[in-house]
Amino acid sequence: MSTPLIEVKNLKKYFPLKRSISEVITRKPQKFVKAVDDISFVINKGETLGLVGESGSGKTTTGRLVLRLLDPTDGIIKIDGVDITSLSQEELRKFRKKIQIIFQDPMAALNPYMKIGEAIRHGLQIHKIGKTYKEQKEIVYNIMERVNLKPAEEYYDRYPRDLSGGQRQRVVIARALALKPEFVVADEAIAMLDVSVRSQLLKLMIDLKEEFNLTYLFITHDLATTKYICDRIAVMYLGKIVEIGTFEDIYRNPAHPYTKALISAVPEPDPKLNKEKIIPKGEVPNAVNPPKGCRFHPRCPYATEKCRTEEPPVIKIDDQHEVSCHLYAK
Template structure:
């Protein structure tokens, strides 16, 4: 369904003193720097990595909420980076997003029922106001906010965090999209509420035949919802594989470090800890060669000079010089 080809997003850096722009060479934050991957119809593709790795930027690029610096984004064979504003507006009902912070994603002055219905009005779905209201009621019931009449006329501040996130999910699903980006969709919620919403997302995926890009920094969550996982580090994808291979036999040293950081519930089981050295390098001036080499315990001379390419190793893709 989705094919990403050499996608890049470089944000220009501006420095000012007062109102005077310093005359320095233009520099860029290389948030996403030449990534390629596919998302197949009906699957949930997890994109994981620590803060600043470029996960959220990738999701917003796919939705064209921000414009790419370079590369292609193919949706069912069509390059959406070349869509006009009018064609993109009509196309948006096929591709929706669930934001991380539901309070920031909802208009505080708009009742949640009207917020959900707003998408129907934009895309001219439903013949009458009453019909659209009925559709909103049905969707509220589907995300377990019932009775729907009690929630329709409430404002976001009158709801709990879990209820607000259900409203954001309902707003995304009301247009019957084909593809959804879930950007840290359960990260800001309590653990008990997270499990409920995770189960809801899994059920809705089956019911509506959805395809998901599930963005998260929590590898433990991906185990329950994702078919395949892509691991990002400093604007690059370093490994792609199915969740079982990633968990049981990860190849890239950075993926191994992420897996070792997942808490082990059984105290009798001892897990080898792999802690990267130092801090994440500056994305304005990333290190040459492999971007993980300053922190990697297995670094070789070639890692400092030559950037590894994604290559197939044991039924997955990995970008590491350890695997010839």
């Protein structure tokens, strides 16, 4: 039996919109951007869950909520059985050693005035790992060598501006793994890199997962990359998870019309393969005032009157494959 490491239940994050003076005076109701709106999922120990969807679907917000870099509006987030939504700031600071993040833009994630070796060592200082400076430096050298920043002695005193994009991302990975976490959120970790460098870093992340027994939440807008690293995939649309299943379920038997559209957009290496592309009509609706019923119904070719008025329930297709769509309701 798989052991859950991450348990998310009914998670919500609403961002309040700034009101004008006239709206305050006339007491107009506060409006919110419903970035994440009542989602639930589980990530088992040693598993990689891919979270995919268009820009603005709520993927990054979900990742930050799971690490409590953002405080949720509502819901429960359990990591290894501990509800982190109830932890104080001091308790959370101690807990953070077990949970880390790899950011999308390494240049923005690194202090441009701090040497990369010191940036990696900074987490060791905060959590008091290593009794002496020499011991901490040895830990940094080892993790730098492991992410192929070799020789580590030459890279330690360089600044982020002295490195390539791929090397900077390796620094961010090393900084996350220096604390030996159990769970890592990779937020578009390879999106800003060249294709050749992406493949190298994907392989590195897979190798590190096995070596350090990591659990990943792999956030991406590129569904094609999930086939190389993810065990299961959750598809997100406008703050909701519309489908979740194993890699085989999503690629070979996609159920939700939105998932089918995403799969049809994945490039195929065979030029002779005449693959039908499904392009949803219209634009993604506004998250401030999302559509009633199924949020995908304004763009769905199969939408019925029920889709326009009733929110679809979560329907089990099999043990690990779930979809939120009225088409599969009995």
